[in-house]
Amino acid sequence: xxxxxxxxxxxxxxFALGVAGVLLIAHLLRRILxxxxxxxxxxxxxxxxxxxxxxxxxxxxxxxxxGIVVAVAATALALALTRKLHGxxxxxxxxxxxxx
Amino acid sequence: MRxxxxxxxxxxxxxxxxxxxxxxxxxxxxxxIPVAAxxxxxxxxxxxxxxxxxxxxxxxLLEIAxxxxxxxxILAVVGKDNPSPPRPAHPVLQTLARLATPSIIVMAxxxxxxxxxxxxxxxxxxxxxxxxxxxxxxVGLLPAWSMPRLRLRLGFVIGFVVFLMVSTALLGQxxxxxxxxxxxxxLILLIESALTLSLAxxxxxxxxxxxxxQGGA
Numbered sequence: 001x002x003x004x005x006x007x008x009x010x011x012x013x014x015f016a017l018g019v020a021g022v023l024l025i026a027h028l029l030r031r032i033l034x035x036x037x038x039x040x041x042x043x044x045x046x047x048x049x050x051x052x053x054x055x056x057x058x059x060x061x062x063x064x065x066x067g068i069v070v071a072v073a074a075t076a077l078a079l080a081l082t083r084k085l086h087g088x089x090x091x092x093x094x095x096x097x098x099x100x
Numbered sequence: 101m102r103x104x105x106x107x108x109x110x111x112x113x114x115x116x117x118x119x120x121x122x123x124x125x126x127x128x129x130x131x132x133i134p135v136a137a138x139x140x141x142x143x144x145x146x147x148x149x150x151x152x153x154x155x156x157x158x159x160x161l162l163e164i165a166x167x168x169x170x171x172x173x174i175l176a177v178v179g180k181d182n183p184s185p186p187r188p189a190h191p192v193l194q195t196l197a198r199l200a201t202p203s204i205i206v207m208a209x210x211x212x213x214x215x216x217x218x219x220x221x222x223x224x225x226x227x228x229x230x231x232x233x234x235x236x237x238x239v240g241l242l243p244a245w246s247m248p249r250l251r252l253r254l255g256f257v258i259g260f261v262v263f264l265m266v267s268t269a270l271l272g273q274x275x276x277x278x279x280x281x282x283x284x285x286x287l288i289l290l291i292e293s294a295l296t297l298s299l300a301x302x303x304x305x306x307x308x309x310x311x312x313x314q315g316g317a
Contacts, residue, residue, distance in 0.1 A: 009118050016114035023106045049121065058147035059131045062156060065148070066163045069223055069299075073170035076306035080174045083310065 004051035011044025026093040028082045032075060039071045143284025144216040152221065153288045157277035161267060164260045164295060167302050171256060174309055175247070188240035197239040204232040212296050216285065222259075222292040226299025233304035237311065244312035245305060256305065259298025263291050 014037055021034025043064045050060035086092050135147050135155070142150040152160050188194065208225040215221030236242035248256070266287055267277045279287050 005121065008121050012117040012121065013114050015117075016110040019113070020106050020110040024103055045117075045121075049124070052124075053126065055132065057130075057132050058135050058151050059156070062148050062151035063159065065152065065223055066159050070163055070166050072303070073167045073306065076310070077170045077173045077177075080177045080310055084177050 002052050002054055004048045004054065007048030008045045008052065009048075011041045011046075011048055013041070014038075014044060015041030017041070028085070028092050028094065029079075032078045032082065035078070036071065036075060039067070043067055141281040141284070143279060143281070143286075143288050146215065146217050146219070148219065149215045149221050149288070153291060154277070154279060154284065157267070160295075161260075161263050161277070164263060164298060167299070168257065168260055171302050171305055171309075174306060178309055178312070186237065186240040186243050189238070193239045194241060197235050197241060201232050201236060204228055204235075208232075208296070208300075212292060215292060216289070222295040222299060225296045227303060229296070229300030230303035230307070233300070234307050237308055242308070245308040246312060248305070252301065252305075255301045256298060259291075259295040262294035266291055 018034045018036075018038030018041055021037060022031055025031050025034060046060045046064050046067075047056075050057040082092065085094075132147075135151065138155075139145060139147060139150055142154040144150050144154070208228040211220040211228060212222060212225040213220075215224070233242060237244065245252070270276075270278060270280075270287075273280065
């Protein structure tokens with residue numbers, strides 16, 4: 001097993017952890033963190049699989065670089081919305097659906 | 101019950117994905133060869149920068165658009181109240197931040213310049229500059245930003261606008277963002293400089309616009 005493959009496997013595990021977190025955690029701040037974990041897992045899979053033969057490929061690396069910046073922007077927007085929700089309702093969790 | 105189901109599903113998904121990766125055949129398409137083959141015409145000598153700004157320039161163009169969109173979203177969400185005055189930190193921290201800032205700026209310019217031939221580039225330089233702004237804000241030397249005026253707005257959009265203008269001017273080449281080989285290096289440096297400025301201001305804005313009211317609505 002090469003180092004790149006190990007990165008990719010770790011990325012798959014991180015992604016699954018993030019999915020479970022997004023689905024199970026009600027606290028919005030921790031849910032945003034779990035969502036970021038999903039993103040980091042996907043990035044790790046992309047770079048890891050691309051260098052599983054030990055020679056890195058610049059195309060996935062550049063795409064991950066783009067993805068990281070977009071993830072930062074999305075996180076900031078999510079945090080702003082969370083703070084607005086907290087300011088309006090005093091809660092930091094989404095209201096449960098009526099039919100849930 | 102729901103908890104158990106979700107965890108079992110996530111574990112099964114990770115296991116399936118992992119075993120698929122272990123069985124994965126070598127990629128039939130090796131992009132390293134075409135990237136290396138056209139590097140001489142790309143205007144830069146580092147393959148990641150060449151991919152970011154030349155081969156897949158539209159990714160970067162749309163990325164700065166997404167950043168701008170996120171910033172507009174934040175501007176729409178946060179209120180119009182004036183920022184509270186910054187709380188000054190310990191003088192030692194303030195002095196250290198003052199000392200660190202010039203070297204951070206030098207480092208950012210170096211990263212921008214180095215992006216042409218080694219790891220570096222507009223994103224790293226912009227992130228570094230934004231970190232300097234956040235550092236100065238945290239020690240109380242830089243107040244939080246309120247609703248941006250014209251100058252700051254121009255700074256936010258200049259990266260996107262310059263990138264868009266260059267790509268529009270080059271449409272005559274027959275494809276989006278197809279640089280002529282002899283001026284590619286210059287054009288990429290121009291775009292990257294504008295991108296660095298915009299990225300630094302946008303990333304700093306994401307933090308400084310949100311930190312202006314301490315908590316409340």
